[in-house]
Amino acid sequence: MRPDTRIGKILFLILQTGIALIIIFPILYALDISFLPLSQIFGKPLDLFPHKIDFSYYIRAFQVAPLFRYLMNTTVIAVSITAGQLILACVTAFAFTHFDFKGKKLLFMLILATMMIPGESIVLSNYLTMGDLGLLDTYIAMILPSLASAMSIFFMRQAFLQMPKDIYEMATLDGCGNLRFLFTMLIPLSKGAMSAVGIYTFINAWNAYMWPLLVTNTDRMRTVQIGIGMLLNAESAEYNMMMAGVIVVMLPTVLIFVLGQKYILSGMLVGAVKG
Numbered sequence: 001m002r003p004d005t006r007i008g009k010i011l012f013l014i015l016q017t018g019i020a021l022i023i024i025f026p027i028l029y030a031l032d033i034s035f036l037p038l039s040q041i042f043g044k045p046l047d048l049f050p051h052k053i054d055f056s057y058y059i060r061a062f063q064v065a066p067l068f069r070y071l072m073n074t075t076v077i078a079v080s081i082t083a084g085q086l087i088l089a090c091v092t093a094f095a096f097t098h099f100d101f102k103g104k105k106l107l108f109m110l111i112l113a114t115m116m117i118p119g120e121s122i123v124l125s126n127y128l129t130m131g132d133l134g135l136l137d138t139y140i141a142m143i144l145p146s147l148a149s150a151m152s153i154f155f156m157r158q159a160f161l162q163m164p165k166d167i168y169e170m171a172t173l174d175g176c177g178n179l180r181f182l183f184t185m186l187i188p189l190s191k192g193a194m195s196a197v198g199i200y201t202f203i204n205a206w207n208a209y210m211w212p213l214l215v216t217n218t219d220r221m222r223t224v225q226i227g228i229g230m231l232l233n234a235e236s237a238e239y240n241m242m243m244a245g246v247i248v249v250m251l252p253t254v255l256i257f258v259l260g261q262k263y264i265l266s267g268m269l270v271g272a273v274k275g
Contacts, residue, residue: 027250034058034244041239060238061231061245066219070227071248077142077212077223078205084147085201086194093156094182098168108157115150120210127214141215142223146205152197159193160186199260203253224249 033041034057035050061067096108126145135141163186171181187194209225216222228249231242 027254030243030246030250033240034247036240038238038240057238057240057244058248061241061248064241065227065230065245067224067227067245067248069220070222070224073139073221074206074223074225076139077208078202080139080143081146081205082198082202084143085149085152086198088148089152089156089197090182090187090194092153093160094178094186096153096157097160098165098178111150111153115154123211123214126211130215136215137217137221138215139221142208142212142221145211146208149201152201155193155197156190159190163189195260199256202256206253 029048032048032050035054036048037054040050092111096104130136130141130144135144167185168181171185176185207225208223212223213226216226219227228242228245231238231245
């Protein structure tokens, strides 16, 4: 290896490390604050290293706000949205890749065009619809508007296009039905793309804030992103307790992202192979 090539790789590694530290610094800072007493947080000079690991602020966070209830609500909503999007995306993508019907290209372009519509522009109409149906302050109201996603359909279509048509033709000749072929052959062969779409959808659903805030009226149906604000008291701001709650809320999505990052990368490459 030439010296200039070795130096370039070292510089690139240093740059990557620096960018990574900048990105994860807020998480590390929040984790550090969650173990510090208030006297140490506001003390001068600033001391960011806890003298001892104290989990009492995490316990207090669950005592001040019903975080268990919020976590359960958010888990139910995120899992339901993820499962619904994957099922609808797979069925729709299968129709676009294996069936020929009039107006197929136009319909697919119309679906993709919905990606250009800002989500904020349809919030009011969705809210009024949920209100007319009497679904406000329910799981259905928070799940139903997010069950279909043009991006999920696009990615699954791209994944299904990678599969040779000969497999479908041979399965059809053997008497395999469309749904059986989809769920027993096509989906298992596309587990990388499905994992990427599922992880992305779950993280977005877990971090949703505006829509759950609009359609929920009671603490019983609040999600963690809304309920975490209850940890901040205007009269006595316990930032260590609030940061403890933030870490608890953030931990599931961080773990899912870290464990599934290889699937996210492979899924992002699907669309670059075949259009």
